Amino acid sequence: MKKPVDYESEVKDALDFLNSARQAPASxxxxxxxxxxxFKGNNYMIEPNVQLQTNEGVKAVEDAITFLSKQKAVKxxxxxxxxxxxxxxxxxxxx
Numbered sequence: 001m002k003k004p005v006d007y008e009s010e011v012k013d014a015l016d017f018l019n020s021a022r023q024a025p026a027s028x029x030x031x032x033x034x035x036x037x038x039f040k041g042n043n044y045m046i047e048p049n050v051q052l053q054t055n056e057g058v059k060a061v062e063d064a065i066t067f068l069s070k071q072k073a074v075k076x077x078x079x080x081x082x083x084x085x086x087x088x089x090x091x092x093x094x095x
Contacts, residue, residue, distance in 0.1 A: 019076035025068045032065050 021028050038045045042057035054060065 015077060015079060022074045022076055024073060025071035029065050029068055032061050032068075036061050 035044070036058050039058040039061075040051075042054050043051040044054055045051050
């Protein structure tokens with residue numbers, strides 16, 4: 001049987017990543033550089049037979065890298081445990 005998704009944990013992980021990027025914007029540039037190699041035109045190749053069509057292609061990633069390389073650190077978001085639970089339950093009902 002498939003294990004149920006822990007939405008509260010998923011929201012926390014996403015917020016942790018977002019806060020990490022806010023505090024050290026250039027830290028995510030290496031991942032963006034890796035993404036650039038997966039574009040074929042405007043299609044982002046997730047897997048050999050799975051692709052995501054984009055409007056801008058690699059240009060959007062290049063713009064993000066340029067922005068992040070100049071961006072100063074900002075304070076992390078603060079969110080309470082109650083908000084995690086509320087948001088995670090909201091997400092659960094959208095799928």
